[in-house]
Structures are given as C-alpha cells and as structure tokens.
Amino acid sequence: MAPSKRHNLTGWIFLIPAALLILITSFWPMIQAFLLSLQTGKGTRLNWAEPLWYNYARLFQDATFRLTLGNTFLYLIIQVPIMLGLALVLANLLNNPNLRWKGFWRTAIFLPCAVSLVSYSLVFRTLFSTDGFANDLLMGIGVIDSPVNWLGQTGTARFVIILGLIWRWTGYNMVFYLAALQNIDHSSIEAARVDGANAWQTFWFVTVPQLKPMILLTAIMSTNGTLQLFDESYNLTAGGPANTTMTMSHYLYEMSFQKNPNIGYGSAVSYVILILVAVLALIQMKVGDKRD
Template sequence: MFVTPALVLVGLFMIWPILWSLWMSFQTGRGMNLSFGGLANIQRLGADPIFLTALTNTLIFLAIQVPIMILLALVFAVLLNSPRIWGRGFFRTAIFLPAVTSLVAYSILFKSMFATDGLMNHVAVGLGLIPAPISWLGHPFWAKVVIILAITWRWTGYNMIFYLAALQNIDKSIYEAARIDGIPAWAQFFHITIPMLKPVIVFTTIISTIGTLQLFDEVQNITQGGPSNATLTLSQYIYNLTFRFMPSFGYAATVSYVIVLLVAILSFIQFRVARERR
C-alpha cells in the first residue's frame, strides 16, 4: 500500500515513456502523422550524413575530454588531500564551484570569452602568444577545443569530490608502511592510490561517459552545433529533429536509442576492463 504510489509515478513518468519511445522508434512520418515503418529508421541512420557527423563529434568529445577530466580530477584530489597544502579548503571549494553554476550562464560566459573580440584573444594578442585574434567559434577545430575546455572546467571539480572522499577512507597506515619501506611517492600513487581508488575511477568514468554522450547544453549555447555542424552532438541532433526541423519524432527516437546503445556498450566494456585488472 505504501509502495504503490511511488511505483505508479515511476511507471507513469519513467517506464511508460521509455516503452513509448521504443515503439515510436519504429514509426515513420512527419509530425504526428506516423505509421509503422519497421526498420526504416535504422536503415536511415547509415545514410544520414548529419547523424554520422553528430556521432563522430560526440565520440571525439568522449575520447578526448573524459580522460583529461578524470586525470585532472584525480591529480587535484591527491594534491588537495595532502595536509601540507596551504588553504586546502579554499582550493577545494574553488575547483568544485563550477559544478554548481548554471549551465546556461557559464556557457554564455565561455561564448563571450572566446568570441573574436573576447577576453581570450585580447589577452593572447597582448602577451604576444598569437599574432592575430583567433576565430575560436568560427573554426571547426577551435570550436571543438572551446567545448572541451568548457565541459572540463565545469565537471572536473565534481569528479574531484568523489576522489577526495575515497582518498580520506584509505587507511593512513598503508602509506606509513610504504614510506618506512622506502617506496617513493610516485610508486605509492601508482601501486597504492590508483588500485584503492579503482571502484571510484570506474564509477566516475561511467557517469562522465554517460554525461558526454548526452552533451547538449554547452553546444547549444556556445556554438549551436556550428560551424557547419562541426560541434553538433547526438543530443542536439535529436533536439533539432524534434523542435527545429520538420518534426520527425520516430527518427528522433531512433537516434536517442543510439545513445542508449552506446552507453550500454561502453559501460559494459569499462566494467569488464576493471574486473579483469583486479
């Protein structure tokens, strides 16, 4: 009796939409004029150049940004866990603060900073680092760099908190025994810290992978997927199919299940790799 209301809400707002979107992925047509099309939407994926571009961009962001962010978060956590660091509380808060800022607000901030007449070009030209302003948001390569910098800046501190919590649960006597045996700091990091943090590393890698595969807000607010779809992601393409172009709800649902499939495959691989290395 007590559980039934919660189950009804979960079924109404989670399970039913999932099942309905799965059924819709087999529908073809425009707007609400849909009819059963079988595997037509799946066949359309392979012949859709915009989908292939969005998939490639998403995988590029995933392959570059997630490892950089995980490594930075781990390094910051180890440094700020040391009692010898002055002002640890301040630095922990400063690095974590981007994770609680508004997605739209910080995206607009990055867009203004990396505009042709923005702060980054003024500083770089003033210091003589570049001879002329760079069109950060107008060049396919630099636009990707801006997106990677933006999401790394926001989510590194979020992952750092998980590592800090895990580091504080490691028994200090392990490191004391290692120091007595003369094991250098770098060896302690690779042979004690990393193995002890493996479950947390797997967890943060998986949630970061899921978040990057669903990347939307930063791209939508900073580059709108440009220039020439150079930063278009799968989530933004789903949005465009649903709200910007002639509505194609069935095909949009099919593209969304590509993200589901990628999440399932990559999560399985990450769990498998972590298990084999125990």
C-alpha cells in the same frame, strides 16, 4: 500470517508507490519512445514504418548523424581521460592534511559545476569571441598576431567545447575522489614510504589501486554524460560551423523539434544513444570489475 511474511508484505506496500512512479515516469516513456522510433510521418499523423526498422536503417545513410556521432566520441575520448586524471591529481593534492586553506581550494575548484549550464556557456562565448579576453591575452603575450575566430573554425570550436567541459566537471569528479581518499588505509601509504617509494610511486602504485571502484564509477558517469552532451553544443557553438561540433543529443533535438520535425526519426536517434550508453557502461564494468 507469520511475522516474516507480514514483514515482507509491509516492505512491498512501501515499495509499490515508488515502483509505480518510476514505471510511469521512466519506463513507460521509454516504451513510447521505442514505439515512436518504428513510425514515420509528421506531427500527429504517424504511421508504422515499412519496414519497421526504416528509421534505424536511415541512420546509417545519414551523413549528419555520422558526423555528430564522430563529434561526440571525439569529446569522449579526449575530454573524459583528461578530466578524470586532473580530478584525481587535484583530489590527492587537496587531501594533504598539511595544506593550508583546504576548504577554500576545494570550494573554488568545485564551484564551476554549480554554475548554470547556460550562464557558463555564455561566459565562454564572450571569452572566446574575436574581441574577447582569450584573444586579448594571447596577443598581449605575443602568442598570436591577430584575433582567432575560436567559435567559427572546426578545430578551435571543438577545443573550446572540450575546455569548457573540463573546466566545469573536473571539480565535480574531484569531490568523489576526495570522499574515496578518506577511506584509504593510510598504513599502506606509510609502509610504501618506509620502503623508499617516492611521492609519485606511492600515488600510482598504492593510492590509485585503492581508488579503482570510484574511478570506475566516475568513468561510467562521465561517459554517459558525454554521450548525452547537449548544452555545450547548443549554447556555445550552435553546432557550427557546418554541424562539425554538433553532438548526437543536439541533433536529436533539432530532428524532433526544429527544421521540419520528425519525431519518429528523433526517437530512433535517442535509442541509439541509449544503446551506446548501455554498451559502454557494460564494457567499463566488465573491464573494471576484477573480483573473482
């Protein structure tokens, strides 16, 4: 056997175990979930739906699913741009070589994403309870006259979820931008300053364009994560009041494992989430990829 062919064969031998593991643990469950989405029934007594797309057609008539879809996109549209913009600004500030205690500030901003999802949700529930720190602070400085039921009203409950997401994930994205900033051509920044550009112009017209690949990556990851959002909806508000803060993944969980479980319908919801993730990722890649 020729050395090149033997080399290729050796590579495939090493790849096959990993490929089989991915196939068994990822793709096979995806296929099984799709088959389940075409079935109806309770528990193990499942039958093929008539018509096969019955569960998907039911989604368009499900007011609760439409509500959770709207909630999820509301979080996506508001939280992701704010979080990524804040992460970009913080990364640029913390990349200053003259900044003192850079390690401390970087660690402090990154630490929230290392906190357990359940733990931070419980902390936010305590902070925004009617007798929590948020109400005490706002009443102390005269912003409000009486305690606000933050988690019992639709608008404020959504605000708390968005605030929690920004607090937890901004530092995570900041680390990506900090890493990308290390590879920026500093001669272009110096040239902009010599030409009279101020700090904002240098940042917006010189630094940001060089960070576009990383901005695209973080935008795709943040979009995918928000579309699959579960923990905040489940632990912070339990989907209330009246499902107005519930996300699609939270609804998927309830349909599959709680409240008269319907595995087939839950699988259909999961595939809608998968399609949305794939479509939005494809759009972002097409918009963000400017290569000829």
